[in-house]
Each structure stands twice: as structure tokens, then as C-alpha cells.
Amino acid sequence: MPDSDWWRSAVIYQVYVRSFADADGDGTGDLAGVRAKLPYLAQLGVDALWFNPWYASPMADGGYDVADYRAIHPSFGTLAEAEKLIEEAAGHGIRTIVDIVPNHVSEAHPWFRAALAEGPGGPSRDLFHFRPGRGEHGELAPNDWQSEFGGPAWTRLPDGEWYLHLFAPEQPDLNWAHPAVRTEHEEILRFWFERGVAGVRIDSAALPAKDPALPDFTPGQDPHPYLDRDELHDIYRSWRAVADRYGAVFVGEVWLPDSERFARYLRPDELHTAFNFAFLSCPWEPERLRAAIRDTLAEHAPVGAPATWVLCNHDITRTVTRYGRAETGFDFAAKRFGTPTDPALGTRRARAAALLSLALPGATYLYQGEELGLPEAEIPREHIEDPMHARSGGVDPGRDGCRVPLPWTADAPHAGFSTGEPWLPQPPGWAAHAADLQDGDPASMLTLYRTALALRRATPGLGDGPLEWLESPEEVLAFRRPGGVLCLVNLGAGPVPVPEGTELLLASGALGADGALPSDTAVWLREPAAA
Known part of the structure; x- marks a missing residue:
């Protein structure tokens, strides 16, 4: 396979920087910590690293509220360190993929600050979706759309206008009908490609375009007012033209039930790959898994795109825990505190699922800590930061349970993650999963992954095909x-x-x-x- 097609069979390791490794002892993971672990990642055998947003951000949603795409969050390091990390990773034969969030920015973004300062009618408000309210005094939201995190998708300002946010109020949605929004994002792509980034993961890739009329949502209406709109494809064709000049690739977060609509994003002049949520959320049931695999391959065949296989990520209950429960599929609505799980059963199934996913055609994504067999942690309520928890009225435990800082060294403070108190508490017994304990243990999850990745790379027939x-x-x-x-x-x-x-x-x-x-x-x- 030509080197330019590396992405078709790649094993890509997802790095949630805040929880990976902390080099300066402040309790928050950083780029220096990742750089120190590059030999570990090279020994694991991965082809690329995908970084969740590492940009300047108030962290209202774990960095997915971006204030400046050209600056690194100070807790993580500097732009110069990011450039050094990209270069050093390449020296280990590991490429870098960054995250871009086109649907929204942070309320701290200069554009949104300008929009607030200008008031109703200001030109910066056209970069977002500002509207007067309904009702006699504008006291009702402009439409009935609901936030992905629960509650209304609109917030009213003191000047009387409302603004749209499909996620948290701190994440105002951009207006992709405005040419400045398109121009800025293409410049952001060039900025990172110039620094050696090999690819971009596109967050919520099916959401940015909106019906300009912003109508109420009626279940089943076609086209949908904000999901999977046809205008998106022109946007991604423009992005693809930028990426092709640098030999870079895209992976889209596209979660759609319609296989024909899904495949449109993977046409030769649009995105290279998209995440496979049908497989990720599938229960541990033979007929369901078989169908998910068959359907995935059938969806990708007409456009010649490789499938991607994912068991877990920064939003999903960790595999060991999910597969040890009575309900082994994944649904955000089903996440609840205190759900019983059998860790031994879950671990056995997670080990089997690792070999299954790595044997399937296409690329595989591995979330940090999966190679250590980490379970989902139940975070004490007072330490939960994920806005999904608050927006659910405290019913949903949120996603922080899969974001707990990694255990590296069993007998070190905080299992070797940091010399300081970690930003999220590590649960009792966390050190038992430490990488140093698993290193060299033939029965460990880490050894299984290392062996499987080495075999996969050395065995003709595995990977794409x-x-x-x-x-x-x-x-x-x-x-x-x-x-x-x-x-x-x-x-x-x-x-x-x-x-x-x-x-x-x-x-x-x-x-x-x-x-x-x-x-x-x-x-x-x-x-x-x-x-």
C-alpha cells in the first residue's frame, strides 16, 4: 500500500491531553507529558495520534469550546511545544491528527465577544444565529430546538436577543451561511497543515449548516432543519481541496441512521473516513455485531472509503465496563449512576473485541487507556465537570468517568500521572491498572494490544481489504x-x-x-x- 494511503489501514490512538500524562505537576496533562510518552506509544505500535482539542479554551466543555485555534491552552503548553510534539512524533513514525469543531466556538472567542459588544444589528452578530424571541415581549425562544446536552438550545441576552447553541450556552453556534466563517476555517486548516499535521478529525460534522428560517423541529421532517443538510457537502468539498494540497486526511464525526446519506460524506472529493458509531454502540450480541459489520462495509463500498472501527472514546462508557453490564450497547439516555457491572466478564469481552476490531478491514481507533483495560470510573458528584451532568438535572453521570487520568506507575503518587492532585480523582485501586505493572506481563491487556498491533502490521491481509x-x-x-x-x-x-x-x-x-x-x-x- 502506498505511504500516502496510510490512513486506510491505520491504528490511530486518541489522546485526551488533560488526562494522559502531566509533566509539570499541576494535576493537568500536558504536551510535555505526551512527548515523554512517545516511546511508549511507539512500542505500542500505533500509526497516528488524534488529539482532542488542545486549543485556548475556558474548558466549559472539555476544550470543545474553542476560543483561539492558533493558540494552545496554557495548561497544556505552547504552540512551539505543539510543533515540537508533531515533529518528535514523526521521528517515531507517528503522525498527528488534530480536532476541529466547526459547529460552534467558545463564548470567549473574539467574534462572539464582539457580537455581544455591538448589540442587536451589529455585523458580528451575523457570524452567529441571533434572533428576537417569540411571545408578546420576546420572552419565548425563537424556536423549539433542544440542546444536545439537554434543555433549550437558546439563551437570552440582557439586550433581549437570543442566540443559538446546540450544545452548552458557552458554545454559540456559527452561521455557516456567512462567507467569513468558511474563510476562517479554511485558514485554520492551512495553519495546522503547515505545521506538519497529517489529518483533521471533524467534530459533530453533520451539524454546522442550519435552515436559514430556523423553523420549529417536527420529528421526521425532511430536510432536517440542522442535521445532515445538503449545504454541508459544498463546505467539505472546499475543505478537501485544501487538504489535498498538503496530502492530509479527514475523519468526520458523522452519526446518521441513513446509510445512503452517511456515504455521501465519503465521496472521493469530500471526507476520507468517518467514525463508525453503529459498531461502537452495538451490543455484545452476535447477530447485532454481524449486522453492524456487514452494514458498515456495505455503506462504504459504493464510495471506496475504508471503514473505521471504534470501541470507545472520550464520550462513551469504557469498553470493559459497558461489556460487563446487562445492557452492553451504548445509549446516552441509559447512562445512570450505580449501574451494576461485572468487571471480569467485561474484561474478557473487551479483550475479544480488541482482536475483532483489529482484524476488520480498514482503520481502527484506540482510546487512551483501552490498552490498559481501564474501567469506567464513577466520579463523586462534587468533582464532575461535564456539562451533560448539570444539564440533565444531575441524573446523567456525564462523560468524566472515561476521562480519569491514566495510571502509569503503580507505586508513584497518583499512579504516576502527576506529582500534583489530578484534575479528576482517580478511583481506589486505579494503580492496579498501571502500565508498568502490565509491561512484560504476558496475560496483561497491554501485552495483548502490543502483540496484536505488531501482528497486524506484519501480517499481509490485515488492515484495509x-x-x-x-x-x-x-x-x-x-x-x-x-x-x-x-x-x-x-x-x-x-x-x-x-x-x-x-x-x-x-x-x-x-x-x-x-x-x-x-x-x-x-x-x-x-x-x-x-x-
């Missing part, structure tokens, strides 16, 4: 990759035999004494060469 389903019992996922590599995953209650004459490459857990594949276990096998 065709997949052939094999006949198997209903509870077993079984498929062949080019070169005679087989992957079997047993989701049933009892052991199942493996094909005779095959060579065992890797197993997520111990096989039975008779060589059978136990429940919730996956294997990679190689068929004997044809005579």
Missing part, C-alpha cells in the same frame, strides 16, 4: 482476510471447535485443553498454505 464471511454457528463471528488469516469470536455460552489444521497466531484468552474456543474469546488463525 476484502472480508469473506465463513460458515459458523449463529453465536460465532467467523471471517477470512486475504492470505488465509481467519478471525473467530465466540459470543455463545459454551466452547466451540476451531478449524482443524490452522495455526494459532493470537488468542484473547486461554483456549480449552482440547483447543476449543471458550465463550467471549477471539482468535486469529492462519490456514495452511495451499499445496
Whole structure:
């Protein structure tokens, strides 16, 4: 595969900087901490790092409220350090992907500050969605849209006007019908591509365009007033023209139920890849997983784009915890405090899921700490920072449970993350998951991931390419990759035999004494060469 097509088979590691590693002891992860761990990431075997927003931000939503795209958040470091990190990572053979959030900016962004200062009718207000209210005195919101975080999507200012925010009030939505918004974002792309960034992850990629009339939302209406509007495709074609000049790539956060609409974002002149939310949110059930894989590959085939496979990210309940629950799928509405989980069961399934995802065609995303088998942490209410918690009236625990700072060294303060008090508390027993304890342990999750990634890179047939389903019992996922590599995953209650004459490459857990594949276990096998 040409080097320019690296993204089609890449293993991309997601770095949530605030919780990765802290070099200066202030309790917040930083770029110097990431730089110090580059040898660890190189040994793990990843091809690229995707960084959640590292820009200047008031942190009302974990950095997704960006105040300045050309500056690094002071807690993380400086622009010069970011440039050094990009260069040093490249020296380890690791590319860098940054996050761009086109739907909104921070209320601290200069544009929004100018809009507030100018008042109604000011030209800067045209960069956003300001409207008078409804009702006799404008006391009602301009329409009935609801925030993704719960509650109304509108906030009223003292001057009487309302502004739109599909997320938190601190995140005003941009007006993408304004040419200055488009020009600014293309300049931001060039700014980072000039600094050696290899790709961009586009947050909430299906949301930026809005119906200019801002009508009320009627379920089922077509077109939707703010989701997946046709105007978006012209925007992304313009972005693609910018990226192509630098050989850079895009991955879009596109969560759509309509497979035909989803595939439009992956046409050859638009985005290169998009996140696969159907797989990420799928329950640990054979028929559902089989369907999610089949549907994903079918969606991508017409446009020639590679699929992406994701088990967890900074928004989703960690895999070990999710797979240990009675409901193994993921739905934001189902997140609740105190949900029972079986960590041993969840870990066994997470190990199997790791081999499953890494054997599928396309690229794989790995969220920091997944390689350590970290569970979801239940954060004490007084320490929760995620706005989803507050906006839900305290019902939803929010997303901070998957953002707890990583454990690096078991016998060091705060498990080696920092010499200072971490910004989020690490739960009791966190040090038992530390990387130094797992290093060299043949049974550890870290060893499994290192071994799987090395095999994946060295084995022709894994990565992008065709997949052939094999006949198997209903509870077993079984498929062949080019070169005679087989992957079997047993989701049933009892052991199942493996094909005779095959060579065992890797197993997520111990096989039975008779060589059978136990429940919730996956294997990679190689068929004997044809005579």
C-alpha cells in the first residue's frame, strides 16, 4: 500500500491531553507529558495520534469550546511545544491528527465577544444565529430546538436577543451561511497543515449548516432543519481541496441512521473516513455485531472509503465496563449512576473485541487507556465537570468517568500521572491498572494490544481489504482476510471447535485443553498454505 494511503489501514490512538500524562505537576496533562510518552506509544505500535482539542479554551466543555485555534491552552503548553510534539512524533513514525469543531466556538472567542459588544444589528452578530424571541415581549425562544446536552438550545441576552447553541450556552453556534466563517476555517486548516499535521478529525460534522428560517423541529421532517443538510457537502468539498494540497486526511464525526446519506460524506472529493458509531454502540450480541459489520462495509463500498472501527472514546462508557453490564450497547439516555457491572466478564469481552476490531478491514481507533483495560470510573458528584451532568438535572453521570487520568506507575503518587492532585480523582485501586505493572506481563491487556498491533502490521491481509464471511454457528463471528488469516469470536455460552489444521497466531484468552474456543474469546488463525 502506498505511504500516502496510510490512513486506510491505520491504528490511530486518541489522546485526551488533560488526562494522559502531566509533566509539570499541576494535576493537568500536558504536551510535555505526551512527548515523554512517545516511546511508549511507539512500542505500542500505533500509526497516528488524534488529539482532542488542545486549543485556548475556558474548558466549559472539555476544550470543545474553542476560543483561539492558533493558540494552545496554557495548561497544556505552547504552540512551539505543539510543533515540537508533531515533529518528535514523526521521528517515531507517528503522525498527528488534530480536532476541529466547526459547529460552534467558545463564548470567549473574539467574534462572539464582539457580537455581544455591538448589540442587536451589529455585523458580528451575523457570524452567529441571533434572533428576537417569540411571545408578546420576546420572552419565548425563537424556536423549539433542544440542546444536545439537554434543555433549550437558546439563551437570552440582557439586550433581549437570543442566540443559538446546540450544545452548552458557552458554545454559540456559527452561521455557516456567512462567507467569513468558511474563510476562517479554511485558514485554520492551512495553519495546522503547515505545521506538519497529517489529518483533521471533524467534530459533530453533520451539524454546522442550519435552515436559514430556523423553523420549529417536527420529528421526521425532511430536510432536517440542522442535521445532515445538503449545504454541508459544498463546505467539505472546499475543505478537501485544501487538504489535498498538503496530502492530509479527514475523519468526520458523522452519526446518521441513513446509510445512503452517511456515504455521501465519503465521496472521493469530500471526507476520507468517518467514525463508525453503529459498531461502537452495538451490543455484545452476535447477530447485532454481524449486522453492524456487514452494514458498515456495505455503506462504504459504493464510495471506496475504508471503514473505521471504534470501541470507545472520550464520550462513551469504557469498553470493559459497558461489556460487563446487562445492557452492553451504548445509549446516552441509559447512562445512570450505580449501574451494576461485572468487571471480569467485561474484561474478557473487551479483550475479544480488541482482536475483532483489529482484524476488520480498514482503520481502527484506540482510546487512551483501552490498552490498559481501564474501567469506567464513577466520579463523586462534587468533582464532575461535564456539562451533560448539570444539564440533565444531575441524573446523567456525564462523560468524566472515561476521562480519569491514566495510571502509569503503580507505586508513584497518583499512579504516576502527576506529582500534583489530578484534575479528576482517580478511583481506589486505579494503580492496579498501571502500565508498568502490565509491561512484560504476558496475560496483561497491554501485552495483548502490543502483540496484536505488531501482528497486524506484519501480517499481509490485515488492515484495509476484502472480508469473506465463513460458515459458523449463529453465536460465532467467523471471517477470512486475504492470505488465509481467519478471525473467530465466540459470543455463545459454551466452547466451540476451531478449524482443524490452522495455526494459532493470537488468542484473547486461554483456549480449552482440547483447543476449543471458550465463550467471549477471539482468535486469529492462519490456514495452511495451499499445496
